Amino acid sequence: MTKQVKLVLEDGTEIQGKSFGAFTSAAGEVVFSTAMTGYPENLTDPSFKGQILVLTYPMVGNYGVPGEELYEYVSKVFESDKIHISGLVINYYSEEHSHWNSAKSLGDWLAEYNIPGIYDIDTRLLTKKLREKGAMLGKIVAADDIEMHDPNQDNLVDAVSIPEVQRYGTGKHKIVLVDCGTKSNIIRCLLQRDVELIRVPWDYDFNSIDYDGLFLSNGPGDPKTCEPTISHLKTAYGTEKPIFGICLGNQLMGLAAGGDTFKLKYGHRSHNQPVLLSGTKQCYITSQNHGFALDTKGLPEEWEMLFENLNDGTCEGIKHKSKPFFSVQFHPEAAGGPEDTEFLFDQFLDLVEKHKAEQGS
Numbered sequence: 001m002t003k004q005v006k007l008v009l010e011d012g013t014e015i016q017g018k019s020f021g022a023f024t025s026a027a028g029e030v031v032f033s034t035a036m037t038g039y040p041e042n043l044t045d046p047s048f049k050g051q052i053l054v055l056t057y058p059m060v061g062n063y064g065v066p067g068e069e070l071y072e073y074v075s076k077v078f079e080s081d082k083i084h085i086s087g088l089v090i091n092y093y094s095e096e097h098s099h100w101n102s103a104k105s106l107g108d109w110l111a112e113y114n115i116p117g118i119y120d121i122d123t124r125l126l127t128k129k130l131r132e133k134g135a136m137l138g139k140i141v142a143a144d145d146i147e148m149h150d151p152n153q154d155n156l157v158d159a160v161s162i163p164e165v166q167r168y169g170t171g172k173h174k175i176v177l178v179d180c181g182t183k184s185n186i187i188r189c190l191l192q193r194d195v196e197l198i199r200v201p202w203d204y205d206f207n208s209i210d211y212d213g214l215f216l217s218n219g220p221g222d223p224k225t226c227e228p229t230i231s232h233l234k235t236a237y238g239t240e241k242p243i244f245g246i247c248l249g250n251q252l253m254g255l256a257a258g259g260d261t262f263k264l265k266y267g268h269r270s271h272n273q274p275v276l277l278s279g280t281k282q283c284y285i286t287s288q289n290h291g292f293a294l295d296t297k298g299l300p301e302e303w304e305m306l307f308e309n310l311n312d313g314t315c316e317g318i319k320h321k322s323k324p325f326f327s328v329q330f331h332p333e334a335a336g337g338p339e340d341t342e343f344l345f346d347q348f349l350d351l352v353e354k355h356k357a358e359q360g361s
């Protein structure tokens with residue numbers, strides 16, 4: 001028999017729903033995503049660590065969850081090796097699942113990782129509330145009540161990064177990937193481009209490595225908790241070697257440059273965020289998942305805005321005016337989709353190639 005559970009928000013709202021996945025209580029920050037597909041990718045994206053995810057798309061679970069498959073060293077289908085959300089809130093849970101690569105149901109997959117799901121919730125009404133009041137703390141309450149918990153107080157990046165250096169691939173460009181909670185598709189996108197990859201923990205001093213290019217990954221929580229990474233990045237800015245950052249990586253690059261970050265009211269989480277390339281009329285549709293943004297006002301002269309969000313005018317990327325350093329707030333690797341901005345990986349590797357040619361190496 002289906003068990004009753006409730007969703008409780010910090011403003012006192014209580015909504016009754018039905019349990020699927022694990023029948024357990026969980027607390028976190030309640031955020032919404034308007035993406036229509038991609039729950040296997042989203043649930044395993046380490047940037048969602050500590051968050052209870054509300055999906056506005058009304059029917060969820062109907063294409064099941066794929067079986068694990070490897071792409072060289074990392075998962076081919078998921079964005080990491082486990083589910084990172086704290087809980088899932090949906091409207092209609094499809095008990096039936098059918099797809100060519102479906103191996104299990106969404107409910108069974110959540111239960112495997114002891115993550116609660118709640119369905120029969122009017123997720124669009126809930127989203128309107130979150131848009132009005134902003135992202136809120138909340139909890140899914142099963143048998144036992146628990147305390148609210150603000151994940152942004154924790155060092156979430158440390159919880160999802162790797163404990164020690166890992167090396168992948170044998171390409172001609174040596175790229176250091178600073179793992180603040182990297183999505184697997186960043187690794188796949190780099191390995192498809194003639195790269196030897198050195199994946200290092202978030203607080204590792206990568207300046208001790210003789211790399212050709214530096215890559216800053218996405219990751220969960222408040223970027224200001226990444227003090228060691230910001231400090232190492234400041235040292236890397238003293239060189240001319242190419243640097244590329246994505247999402248949390250963009251925020252860290254901005255902070256290291258002297259800028260500031262702030263929390264957005266309810267964040268950008270969807271697969272259809274329009275961004276404008278500065279100085280052009282070229283708009284790209286991008287995949288996004290972030291709750292903080294970079295404030296460009298405080299950025300020094302040598303830096304400029306690279307992309308702007310056309311919904312709310314926030315910064316979607318920055319670049320250095322003379323050195324090969326750039327970063328984007330959206331996800332060019334974009335699993336699951338759209339892949340329109342994947343060319344940015346090629347631009348990064350072109351900068352690496354050019355810099356090496358200039359150095360005669």
Ligand SMILES: NC(=O)CC[C@H](N)C(=O)O
Nearest residue numbers: 218219221247248291292
């Ligand atoms: N996807 C990400 O890297 C998210 C970055 C940061 N944790 C934010 O929410 O803004």
